[in-house]
Amino acid sequence: MSGRTDSARDPNLAIAALMGPGGPFELVEETVLGARMPVMRHRRRAVGELLTESLRWGERDYLVTADRRISFTEHAAAVAALAVALRDDFGVGKGDRVAIYAANTPEWVIAFWATQMLGAITVCMNGWWVPREVTFGIEHSRPTVVIADAKRAAVLAAADTGVRVLTMAEDLPAIFARNAGVPLPHTEVDEDDPAAIVYTSGTSGRPKGALHSQRNILAVADYHRFNDAALGAFTGQPYDPDAPSSSRYLLTSPLFHIASLHNLVVPRLVTGSAVVMHQGAFDVAAVLRLVERERVTSWGAVPSMAARLVEYGEFDAYDLSSLTAFALASAPSSIAFKERLRERVPFARAALVDSYGLTECSTAVAVATPAELEQFPGTLGRPIIGVNLEVRDPDGNPAPEGVEGEVCVRSPYVMLGYWEDQAATDAAITPERWLRTGDFGIVENGLLRLVGRRSDLILRGGENVYPTEIEQCLDEHPDVLECVVIGTPHEDLGEEVSAVVVVQPGSVVTSEDLRGYAAERLSYFKVPSRWRFTGEPLPRNATGKLIRRGIEV
Structure with missing residues (x-):
């Protein structure tokens, strides 16, 4: 009997083959904005391409809520109708800004994609902003039009910004009916053209707009596509880019966050899987009913939601057997909290993962698997595919393993910079395209552990x-x-x-x-x-x- 181990039997070899020469996720070094870094050889160049290609998934579910179900075909038709209206009625073109100011709803997603089909820049306005903050956001990003739900349209009226507003409840349904059947528009863009502004709080006291490029958002989609392929390698399933994924992802965080937009809504167009959207205030029972009904497989929750789960304790009332991936996102949580979570929440026992990321990076910097969390409590895992990570001393030199320093990151996920704030951009991104996160950590055994956060955050x-x-x-x-x-x-x-x-x-x-x-x-x-x-x-x-x-x- 042969003792040979090949990629068909060894998942690690299979994953290496996915990333190696000739593989679907082959990594090559290229110059990005003047700096050399690893990128995927086989990649798209425009976010809008994902929408066009999603038509192959046809009548499969894309967006699901408690009372609505929208297929990939229906979604693309709505996007085309809105994009044409934005172009023809409002003059929106390449590089213009279109702001979205709303709670989580399918229309939020449709508005995002309509903007992308025009080569415009989606401005992801924080849905919790009050008039004073909204005024700043409008003056800062200068959108051609704002697409808002009824509640936020009232806030805009109170703010009296003068910006044109399209309402989701009245204007969008009329546009969908009027432009039914129009073809999807197409706009030529470059890979490093801007695609979205996502606001993050700044130490100057005003929110800063992280400007994400076409490359950034597409790289995140490819990262999630690679994750599916890597999981297939471990379960013995060969990678087939033309086969839709049966995974179903629960969305509970705001769409103006990268966790929901870049890392959940956008990649599903590539994988052909569904987004199950919880709307309204977080309610454990309502969420678990949605998980049961829609057979949700994956959920990324912020720690405050996870804390509600720990206190809930009535999981036997639901069939949650479909939920096999559960992640903590957006904020660090203690080792003791993770232990309580695994003890009291059935689906967290073997599925819990943790990660470290920030808005400026578009996605996770590092991810810790369940096995790594168990073996190395407190770890945030290893850098994801395509990420170069260094811990640097006060002089900006790489620190030895085990020595504390500032976490610095270079990757195709790192933002272009802060919208119209060159001073803040220069302070955050070095000429060699290293992002200074302002977080402090240690790398031990190849794993990242944070020891402190940005000083005042x-x-x-x-x-x-x-x-x-x-x-x-x-x-x-x-x-x-x-x-x-x-x-x-x-x-x-x-x-x-x-x-x-x-x-x-x-x-x-x-x-x-x-x-x-x-x-x-x-x-x-x-x-x-x-x-x-x-x-x-x-x-x-x-x-x-x-x-x-x-x-x-």
């Missing part, structure tokens, strides 16, 4: 909250002399937003007063939930910079 239930924006808002209140906003531990959210306020002498302002003041100007998740009032000045260093460390609420 608060991660509340998967949302990035930077204190400066909140402090600047509170400082505008006449009774506030100065303030500091910090993150404090919270069992469900990971961290909650807390404020220490130095009030003007003689002031009688209360926490309820300031909470209401902030709620009118900031998204709800940015409004402090814990307060401490003091008459003592806040600690500062010799240059006048606030010393946050050691401040308690």
Whole structure:
């Protein structure tokens, strides 16, 4: 009997063959924006190509909600109708911005793809923004038109930005009917042309618009396609690019996040699999009913959702046997929390994975498998395909394994830069296209472990909250002399937003007063939930910079 091991028997060899010379995911080194990096040889050059190619999946489910079911064919027809209207009625063309301001809905997805077919830039506006924040977003991105649901259209009206608005409830159905049957438009774009602006909070106190290219979004889609092929290698299924995937993905996070848009909605056009969309506030029972009914196979949840699952405990009432992949996303979680999750949530016991990523990278930087989490608690795994990762010392030199430093990343997933903010771009991306994440970590046994986060960042239930924006808002209140906003531990959210306020002498302002003041100007998740009032000045260093460390609420 032969002792030969080949790719047909060894999944690791099969995966190597997928990535090797002549393989469908062959990696080659090319110059991207002036820097050499690994890219897939066989790749698309325009995001719109994915929509055109998705027609081959026909009547298979693409978007499913509690009460709607939209096939790939129906979706493409709606996209064509809206794209033609945007082009002919609003003059939207290549490089123009189209903003989407809405809760999760199939129309959000249709609007995204319509924008992409025109070579325009999708502006992913945070659906929780209040008028003041919306005004900033409109002035910053200058969209030709905003596509909004009814609730957000009212916010836009209150903000009085003057931008033209298409409503999802009234205008879009009329457009779909009027332009029924029109062909999909086509626009020539370059691989490194911009495709989307995704807002992320910034330490300057204003959101920054991470500008993602056609290459970025397509590379993420190819990463997920590769994951399917790699899973097939481990289960003995040969890779067939023409065979649709039977996986069904649960969407519970906002579509204006990369977790839902880049990493869930977009790749499904390539794999022919379904997006099962939960709408409205997160409700464990409603989500589990959707998992059962739609036979969901994969779910990426933020830790605050996972915390609700830990406390739920009524899983026997549902058939959740289809759910074989469960991931934590958007915010770090403790080793103890992961242990509780595996103990109390049946589908997390053998399926839990964790990852590290950020908006500027379009997708995960590193992913930890269930086996790695069990063997190396606290790890965030190994870099994904195509990612170069270095931990660097204060001088910018690569640190030895086991030595702490700043996590730096170079890959085809890294954003072009920040929209119309060259100073912030230069601070974040080196001339060699290395992204300085501002996070600090250690690589041990090839695995990444974070030891600290960007100095001031608060991660509340998967949302990035930077204190400066909140402090600047509170400082505008006449009774506030100065303030500091910090993150404090919270069992469900990971961290909650807390404020220490130095009030003007003689002031009688209360926490309820300031909470209401902030709620009118900031998204709800940015409004402090814990307060401490003091008459003592806040600690500062010799240059006048606030010393946050050691401040308690």
